[in-house]
Amino acid sequence: MSEVPGPSKRFSTDNSSFSGAKKPRKTVLDSCTSDENDCSSEEAVYSQCNDGRMDGPFGEIPDHLLINTIETPSVSLLRSSAITPTVSEQSFILPSHIGVAGYSSISALPSFDDNNRQVAQNIDDQPSHEGATATWASTGSMKTLDFTKAQELLVPVPSDPLEAFLLFLNNDILDLIVRETNLNAERVLQQPGVTDKYRITNWKELTREECMTFLGLLLHTGTIRLNRLNDYWKTHWLFNIPSFRQYMSRNRFMLILRCLHFSSDPRDEDRLTEIRPIVDNFNTVMNNIYSPGKQLTLDESMVLWRGRLLFRQYIKNKRHKYGVKFYVLAEPEGIVLKFQIYGGAHEETSGQGHTQKIVLKLLEDNLDSGHSVYMDNFYNSYDLAVKLLDRQTYCTGTLRKNREGNPVDLSTVTLKKGEYKSVFLNNVHIGKWRDKRYVLYISTEHDNEMMEVTNKRGQVLLKPSAIVHYDNFMSGVDLQDQMLSYYPCERKTMRWYKKLFIHVLQMSVANAYYLYNKFSTKQRLNLYDFRLSILEKLLPKKTDQLKVLKVEHKLTKIENVKLREKKERRGIRTIKEIVRKECKGCKQIKKRVATLYECKGCDGSPGFCTQCFCNFHS
Structure with a gap:
């Protein structure tokens, strides 16, 4: 049995192979049943056998109809991996009045124009050889398959929305976020050029409880939509939202968001290394809790x-x-x-x-x-x-x-x-x-x-x-x-893997919402109420802060005084002077006014002039 020639033999670039002499070639209908010339494979059908015989109903094919083996792809590229019924040899025998050009069901043969010039064909636009030439019937039967699983929750039914959400945000993924974020903060702190003025120098170790508070505030930004993250901490009367200031300062929130990280594994071959643990955790959790x-x-x-x-x-x-x-x-x-x-x-x-x-x-x-x-x-x-x-x-x-x-x-x-x-x-x-x-x-x-x-x-x-x-x-x-x-929580300025993490976090909330309403016996909730139920548990009510809001604001005279020596004709006289403060309201409009009055009910006892005090506390 002769060995099937490889690509270098079948696609030879020797100019002598394209001479004007007609060379015998095997056709698709050759039986090739001898032991010496085994042409059972599809690639051997389009290759030359050693004996040089030419059988089949087509006889010798003219040179202008032969396939250019340099420009025509291998038959293996046109194969379909699907199993199709075997077509008998008789189905390929054409009448004597039909030429090779009419044999259009074989996709490997090229097409020609009126001047016998080969027309380029897009292989991707052609049907596969087996699927196109197989015997498709106008009637047929469909295979019957039984569904062997049941739609069910594989864990106990959650009692409240937070418990349903924590199925996805479990302790394992929280510990991973805390560990990787702390490691990333150390790397940022050790970067060259970091001085004492940088915010990262005030970094403190992130804990699991603080991470839950951070994620709760992050989800709450989707409930109350503002254009900038800084706006949630503003004390301006148009933006005053005390809930964010009660749970975390602005600088701490921004610092955690800056150092948020999920993987320290430097794998160059995987472009999704930074987000891979979050993706794997979501897929694993869904496979374990739901059928x-x-x-x-x-x-x-x-x-x-x-x-x-x-x-x-x-x-x-x-x-x-x-x-x-x-x-x-x-x-x-x-x-x-x-x-x-x-x-x-x-x-x-x-x-x-x-x-x-x-x-x-x-x-x-x-x-x-x-x-x-x-x-x-x-x-x-x-x-x-x-x-x-x-x-x-x-x-x-x-x-x-x-x-x-x-x-x-x-x-x-x-x-x-x-x-x-x-x-x-x-x-x-x-x-x-x-x-x-x-x-x-x-x-x-x-x-x-x-x-x-x-x-x-x-x-x-x-x-x-x-x-x-x-x-x-x-x-x-x-x-x-x-x-x-x-209720979108993503921000334009975030790094790509942080934005994907927030997207997966919202997918977890949506999945928890569907599963809770589907399997819980309690009253169904809409998505808005479901999110608020989660946020009420992640951000519990602060009772101590309510007392601060009840403090009465009064404009009082500054009690702090300083002694100053004043030279006169008779000698030096010591006098007392009130240490004035800059008016907080005038400072916001870029006007410098020193005042004798302050408000002890506000944080830091800022100074106010009478007009700004009334405007600020009205």
Whole structure:
């Protein structure tokens, strides 16, 4: 048996191989059954055998129809990994009046114009060889899968909203945040050029209790929306919010936010090292506490980021077009089960077959259970549908017309409005339906049944069952994004991993809200009341501070005096002078006024003139 030649032999660049002499080549229909010339593999079909014989119904092919082996990709690039039925040799025999140019089902043959010049083809736009040439039938049966799990909470039902939230913000992740933040503060303090005037020199060790207070204030900034973080600590009558000053000073809050950190592991190959522990903790917690229902949805989500970032993405149909892309697996009602951040190339799921790797990565904990996954045309393909069906998982969704493995017949069929055409292969249903425009869809669960649907105008329409179920169950990720947009806590000036951490923190609040209302026997809460219940426990009422607010403010004369010697004609006389203070109200309008009066009811007993005292305490 002769060895199959490698790429260097099959794609030789020797000019003699392109001479005008006609050379015999093996065709697709060669049997090659001899022991000396084993051409059973697909690559050997397009290579030369040693004996130089030329069999088959085509005879010798002219030179201008031969494939240019330099410009034509290998057959292995056009292969589909899906299993398709074997097509007999008789199905490829063409009538004598049809030339090779009419043999369009083989995607490896190039196309030519009227002058016999080869036309460049986009390999990505062509259907795969096996999917396009396989025998697609107009009728077929769908495989029946049983859902073997139950939708349930795997931990005791939380008694209040804070307990539901602490399922995600457990002691392990809190200890990690405290430890890494303290380590990062030490690194910042040891940087060259840090002087005593820097705020970091006042750093104190962060504790778990202080970290919970910090996170509570951070979530509260989404309830009371102000443009700048400094505004929450202002004493101006337009911004006076005493709750923030009672729990933490402004400088301490800004210092914790500056040093907030989650990982000290310097791994250059992972661009998401700074946020990786937070992502893994969320995915692990959701897998341990909740078993989802049958229907699942998979889609992208965007976190706004307009700054410089190597893996920043652009999706034109999203609310935030520029930012960090999340691949999210969720339930139709909006519970996020698992997510993965796109970090660009050199990732585990990057490279060829990226979408299939993402789907299988997100579904790895939910395969072989009979789930129904709904995806859009960015993910769906014939190969992926076969792989998921082998793992006892349905998939349904829209399909791109140039996806590999698509049947050729559907790409050329013309339909009127309301008409549809369906084909089946290996328990996979691919259909084409025309509404206002053509819609191509794929499903391994729903057949070509048409269902009646009433639109918003009250009209009864007929739609394919796959499209109806896709519309009903595909909005889980968009619903989650809608819930997070009501009380945003992110700030534009934050570092990218801190902004992602706050986004994951809000996802935890939304998931806790869904799980609490779903399994708790108590009265259902809306999202606003649920957040306030959490904040009331994280930021308990300060009883000591209420007494300070009841202090009576009076304008009194300054009691502090100083002795000063004054020279006169008769000698030196000692006199007493009141130490005047600068008026606090006049100072705010950049006017310097020394006053004899002060207010002992205010912090620090500031000085006031009579007019500013009335304005300040009115």
